[in-house]
Amino acid sequence: MNLPDVPESAHQHVDLPGGLTLDCGVTLRRLVVAYRTYGALNAERSNAILICHALTGDQYVADKHPVTGRDGWWEMVVGPGKPIDTNRFFVICTNVLGGCMGSTGPRSPRDDTDSADPPRWGVDFPTVTIRDMVRAQKKLMDHMGIARLFAVIGGSMGGMQVLEWASTYPQAVFAAVPIACAAHHSAQNIAFNEVGRQAIFADPHWHGGRYWEHGEVPERGLAVARMVAHITYLSEQALTRKFGRRVRGAQALAPFGDMFEVESYLRHQGSSFVRRFDAASYLTITRATDYFDLAEEHGGTLAAAFARTRTRFCVISFSSDWLYPTSESRTIARALNAAAANVSFVEIASDKGHDAFLLDEPDFHRALAGFLRGCAEHAGLPP
Amino acid sequence: MNLPDVPESAHQHVDLPGGLTLDCGVTLRRLVVAYRTYGALNAERSNAILICHALTGDQYVADKHPVTGRDGWWEMVVGPGKPIDTNRFFVICTNVLGGCMGSTGPRSPRDDTDSADPPRWGVDFPTVTIRDMVRAQKKLMDHMGIARLFAVIGGSMGGMQVLEWASTYPQAVFAAVPIACAAHHSAQNIAFNEVGRQAIFADPHWHGGRYWEHGEVPERGLAVARMVAHITYLSEQALTRKFGRRVRGAQALAPFGDMFEVESYLRHQGSSFVRRFDAASYLTITRATDYFDLAEEHGGTLAAAFARTRTRFCVISFSSDWLYPTSESRTIARALNAAAANVSFVEIASDKGHDAFLLDEPDFHRALAGFLRGCAEHAGLPP
Numbered sequence: 001m002n003l004p005d006v007p008e009s010a011h012q013h014v015d016l017p018g019g020l021t022l023d024c025g026v027t028l029r030r031l032v033v034a035y036r037t038y039g040a041l042n043a044e045r046s047n048a049i050l051i052c053h054a055l056t057g058d059q060y061v062a063d064k065h066p067v068t069g070r071d072g073w074w075e076m077v078v079g080p081g082k083p084i085d086t087n088r089f090f091v092i093c094t095n096v097l098g099g100c101m102g103s104t105g106p107r108s109p110r111d112d113t114d115s116a117d118p119p120r121w122g123v124d125f126p127t128v129t130i131r132d133m134v135r136a137q138k139k140l141m142d143h144m145g146i147a148r149l150f151a152v153i154g155g156s157m158g159g160m161q162v163l164e165w166a167s168t169y170p171q172a173v174f175a176a177v178p179i180a181c182a183a184h185h186s187a188q189n190i191a192f193n194e195v196g197r198q199a200i201f202a203d204p205h206w207h208g209g210r211y212w213e214h215g216e217v218p219e220r221g222l223a224v225a226r227m228v229a230h231i232t233y234l235s236e237q238a239l240t241r242k243f244g245r246r247v248r249g250a251q252a253l254a255p256f257g258d259m260f261e262v263e264s265y266l267r268h269q270g271s272s273f274v275r276r277f278d279a280a281s282y283l284t285i286t287r288a289t290d291y292f293d294l295a296e297e298h299g300g301t302l303a304a305a306f307a308r309t310r311t312r313f314c315v316i317s318f319s320s321d322w323l324y325p326t327s328e329s330r331t332i333a334r335a336l337n338a339a340a341a342n343v344s345f346v347e348i349a350s351d352k353g354h355d356a357f358l359l360d361e362p363d364f365h366r367a368l369a370g371f372l373r374g375c376a377e378h379a380g381l382p383p
Numbered sequence: 384m385n386l387p388d389v390p391e392s393a394h395q396h397v398d399l400p401g402g403l404t405l406d407c408g409v410t411l412r413r414l415v416v417a418y419r420t421y422g423a424l425n426a427e428r429s430n431a432i433l434i435c436h437a438l439t440g441d442q443y444v445a446d447k448h449p450v451t452g453r454d455g456w457w458e459m460v461v462g463p464g465k466p467i468d469t470n471r472f473f474v475i476c477t478n479v480l481g482g483c484m485g486s487t488g489p490r491s492p493r494d495d496t497d498s499a500d501p502p503r504w505g506v507d508f509p510t511v512t513i514r515d516m517v518r519a520q521k522k523l524m525d526h527m528g529i530a531r532l533f534a535v536i537g538g539s540m541g542g543m544q545v546l547e548w549a550s551t552y553p554q555a556v557f558a559a560v561p562i563a564c565a566a567h568h569s570a571q572n573i574a575f576n577e578v579g580r581q582a583i584f585a586d587p588h589w590h591g592g593r594y595w596e597h598g599e600v601p602e603r604g605l606a607v608a609r610m611v612a613h614i615t616y617l618s619e620q621a622l623t624r625k626f627g628r629r630v631r632g633a634q635a636l637a638p639f640g641d642m643f644e645v646e647s648y649l650r651h652q653g654s655s656f657v658r659r660f661d662a663a664s665y666l667t668i669t670r671a672t673d674y675f676d677l678a679e680e681h682g683g684t685l686a687a688a689f690a691r692t693r694t695r696f697c698v699i700s701f702s703s704d705w706l707y708p709t710s711e712s713r714t715i716a717r718a719l720n721a722a723a724a725n726v727s728f729v730e731i732a733s734d735k736g737h738d739a740f741l742l743d744e745p746d747f748h749r750a751l752a753g754f755l756r757g758c759a760e761h762a763g764l765p766p
Contacts, residue, residue: 184628185628186623187623188623191610191614195578195611195649199585201603203585224582224607227578239570240570266574266577266581267581270581
């Protein structure tokens with residue numbers, strides 16, 4: 001297959017001085033953060049909202065994706081007059097550290113060699129944590145002169161970053177909205193991620209992680225990984241509503257064709273994904289989510305992560321999400337209560353599963369818009 | 384890796400005359416059914432129980448597995464004094480049609496050629512259905528002179544065979560116990576199976592299905608398939624209890640080692656599986672489960688599958704089974720009620736997930752033993 005034709009440098013980005021020392025002990029000498037912004041920063045620099053993307057998301061929240069040509073992944077939520085209103089707020093989204101859309105990650109040239117033409121990091125890219133991702137974002141905020149974010153908002157892995165932001169930089173976060181996430185990965189979460197990783201390792205084009213050198217991409221393994229993940233994003237109801245047992249064409253009892261529509265859909269999802277995503281990034285980022293354990297970072301007590309916090313929280317879950325079920329959000333809300341934090345908790349009734357945070361869910365959008373409006377009043381932002 | 388060292392012919396088997404015409408229209412000229420029996424058939428031939436095995440099970444219910452050397456998969460349930468008491472019942476289990484433990488399947492030599500040394504079927508083995516599997520079992524029963532089975536019992540895919548037996552041969556089944564199963568595959572069931580199949584296709588040792596000719600086995604793909612399936616067999620609670628987030632050794636933040644115990648366990652499960660299971664059989668059998676739709680076979684009405692049945696049913700589910708949830712068993716029980724069948728329905732409280740039917744669940748074992756005892760009285764079996 002063809003490799004993506006959008007060079008890394010084509011993404012809007014900044015080369016941040018000083019590099020970044022990671023939780024694993026390695027120091028990245030070169031730290032590039034790619035990002036997109038929407039709306040305008042006000043004179044007081046008080047209206048900035050950082051959106052944190054999910055596992056396979058990117059910074060193209062509300063404009064066309066340069067590789068796929070598709071609309072931004074959160075156009076329904078971010079824009080003029082939308083729940084995150086770009087007429088009022090300055091919205092920033094960065095490609096996460098370890099990603100493959102312009103930020104430093106496995107596709108970047110190594111910075112630990114004096115070669116004029118260094119090879120890519122590939123699988124030698126150091127292990128990163130959710131906290132490392134947040135540190136890189138904080139460096140960009142410092143670079144932009146934004147001392148305090150009005151809000152940090154994100155779903156799924158984005159929600160983990162929200163929790164980490166509120167915990168690591170409490171003074172820099174006025175409001176926080178962790179959506180459809182958890183404060184640590186469950187055994188089942190880890191197990192599904194591991195299946196995806198093993199599928200990538202099993203691909204003959206993986207070449208022990210040196211696939212770039214061979215001009216190949218472990219596309220089949222990556223597609224299988226995406227297929228597994230995609231199933232976990234949908235509720236049984238959503239899958240059934242979309243496909244049920246509809247049979248494609250008249251191929252009934254044909255051995256290995258696309259007999260059921262769901263199979264054909266999953267294959268399509270898997271194969272379109274490999275055009276825009278890098279296998280080593282997938283490994284790096286899934287690892288980061290598996291390592292994430294906010295309580296563990298604070299002596300085993302989740303409430304300790306939020307001690308003396310003044311951030312206002314709105315924790316949101318979806319009733320049919322079985323990947324990060326409501327019980328995980330309740331655990332977060334309880335810990336925030338135990339830390340005497342200002343927290344509201346909303347479970348949105350939905351049968352769309354984990355994906356609901358990306359879909360047309362009016363109750364969710366109303367809850368999000370309402371919370372931001374209330375916080376803006378408290379923050380004294382002009383209407 | 385080495386191919387299994389137990390030749391197909393080493394399994395106890397019978398070469399049944401007349402072959403078998405399949406739902407797909409193909410006629411297998413040669414039909415071999417491999418099986419095991421436990422206990423003794425009484426003079427009236429009225430005490431036979433057929434056990435139907437699950438997707439990756441086999442006929443070694445209660446004796447050592449010839450490839451792995453492990454105990455039989457249902458030793459807890461089948462044996463002298465056990466819930467299925469071999470002092471009282473004559474127990475039969477056949478390797479399913481399409482399997483890889485001696486019954487006709489992808490490993491068998493083709494029967495549609497005049498060659499003296501025909502190649503294996505491999506992926507050219509015709510598509511089989513659950514009903515075809517049951518037809519093959521019926522042929523063995525006829526061969527054994529057993530006109531009516533005292534009971535047909537099975538969990539998971541075995542439960543599908545139980546339903547098919549009761550529907551296709553109602554006169555031949557006195558009692559039926561479908562356990563932890565469904566009358567058709569859900570979109571999610573199909574999707575998980577499809578991930579496994581795609582992982583096999585993606586393996587370089589797959590060779591377009593001609594792996595036998597290359598002396599290779601698509602072991603990595605098959606292992607990934609097993610990993611996915613294994614996750615669906617366990618409840619989140621069972622996975623967490625077994626592993627939680629326990630870290631192996633001191634490899635924290637090591638990039639691609641076996642960091643979490645769950646990963647190491649899944650890899651072990653995957654790799655031990657490939658020693659005993661054939662990839663083409665895996666494809667054939669998962670397809671059969673995906674095609675299964677008992678209502679569809681009867682004009683779209685499940686109750687019609689059981690019209691005028693005189694079989695006594697005990698439908699059993701487990702509360703934490705999310706692969707074949709209790710709601711699917713309720714659907715079966717409701718259809719049986721609508722057919723005015725004699726049916727009892729038991730949901731066993733368990734946090735072990737789908738695998739519970741294979742594990743130490745005293746309530747389940749008591750329910751099964753009690754139902755069989757009651758049926759034996761009705762059937763007039765000597766105590």
